[in-house]
Amino acid sequence: MNKNNYAILMAGGVGSRFWPISTKEFPKQFHDMLGTGETLIQKTFNRLAKIIPQENIFILTNEMYNDLVFQQLPQVTKRQVVLEPAMRNTAPCILYASLKIQKENKDAVMIVAPSDHWIEDENAFIQNVEQAFHFCAENDALMTLGIQPTFPNTGFGYIEFDKETKDAIKTVKQFREKPDYKTAKEFIAQGNFLWNAGIFMWSVNSVVNAFKNNQPELFQLFEQGYAVYNTDFEDDFILENYAKAENISVDYAIMEKSENVYVLPATFDWNDLGTWGSLYDKLDKDENNNAVVNARTLTEDASGNMIRTKKDKIVVVDGLQDYIIVDKDEVLLIFPKAKEQDIKKVLQKVKDNFGENYG
Structure with missing residues (x-):
């Protein structure tokens, strides 16, 4: 080397x-x-x-x-x-x-x-x-x-x-x-x-x-x-x-x-992992085209979702398409993938309303 x-x-x-x-x-x-x-x-x-x-x-x-x-x-x-x-x-x-x-x-x-x-x-x-x-x-x-x-x-x-x-x-x-x-x-x-x-x-x-x-x-x-x-x-x-x-x-x-x-x-594949949508694109999908990290899921009429929780948390989703569902401690985000670029604005609103410690 x-x-x-x-x-x-x-x-x-x-x-x-x-x-x-x-x-x-x-x-x-x-x-x-x-x-x-x-x-x-x-x-x-x-x-x-x-x-x-x-x-x-x-x-x-x-x-x-x-x-x-x-x-x-x-x-x-x-x-x-x-x-x-x-x-x-x-x-x-x-x-x-x-x-x-x-x-x-x-x-x-x-x-x-x-x-x-x-x-x-x-x-x-x-x-x-x-x-x-x-x-x-x-x-x-x-x-x-x-x-x-x-x-x-x-x-x-x-x-x-x-x-x-x-x-x-x-x-x-x-x-x-x-x-x-x-x-x-x-x-x-x-x-x-x-x-x-x-x-x-x-x-x-x-x-x-x-x-x-x-x-x-x-x-x-x-x-x-x-x-x-x-x-x-x-x-x-x-x-x-x-x-x-x-x-x-x-x-x-x-x-x-x-x-x-x-x-x-470059000849290698690449993803900048800049947004939840880009992460969704990289992950394997289940039979309903949901990308799941850590969670155990039961889904009904739910597809195209990005779901991430703590290890082995049970998540039940019914009637949601193309959403970001992220659970962390005191914060639960349920947000349309199509509006993912607005998450930075939402974060600022959360900090304004509930305090800086949530960002």
Whole structure:
């Protein structure tokens, strides 16, 4: 296993569209969302460990999730857990972790991967990552793994690549925002558009230089802390300066501003597990097309439902089609799947009416 291979595992999100299971105190990446016996972060860590030395997998998360990380990944050390002092989107935290890795190994190549994605064909994933690692080690490249679209999804950003590129790794023409349905259909018809999964790959030198060139203020804010080799001072400096960083995504900060951007169309299956509906799509269904996690069910005239409870809870459903039914402690959610994007709004209403401790 190549000791220059590193990973930044992004595990700081709240996952509010998976409420009431996912909460600010205990977000979805720390749950076994599919009932497999592994939480999402455990599954992602073990997948990456097939190609990256375990000690080179860094967990990037919020300070409030520090204990959860060590509970679920007891094999990691304090060195590997990079805590965000404040929530500032993906650009500051990726630069923060990249500078740490560069200080440790100037020859590092890395993958930045969300902790809450679901990938079944792990062999195909490993092959794609190995191919991208090799390319990034040999070239000054900012890469992303693009997902072959299977339908005109309006919930993802898209990557447009150069049609003239015959190589497996394509030159990116531009990134596109989440489209409406008509535009998404046009993207797919053109044949050179991929879903943007937020999986990035590059050498540590390429990404640090990209920040230096495209985000000089952010780079200078962080670089000063790394000019000093006393660890305590460094951590104190970052703690003090991190909150001053702009709230900006890595896509806007460097990917959309750089010329050396490439995409590898992925050959693995992928699901971002962003909503209860996307979880429903991944799960096996019963004879009535209901997806059930943990519950024991009796259903009558009920189909297309997403049902999740504590282990072995008995759930009786009659006359409901295409609903999300989630039971957790003091909260029961019964909500139409067609309105799943409104769960974040509902969560805010619950907190306004019943208190912050329910979110």
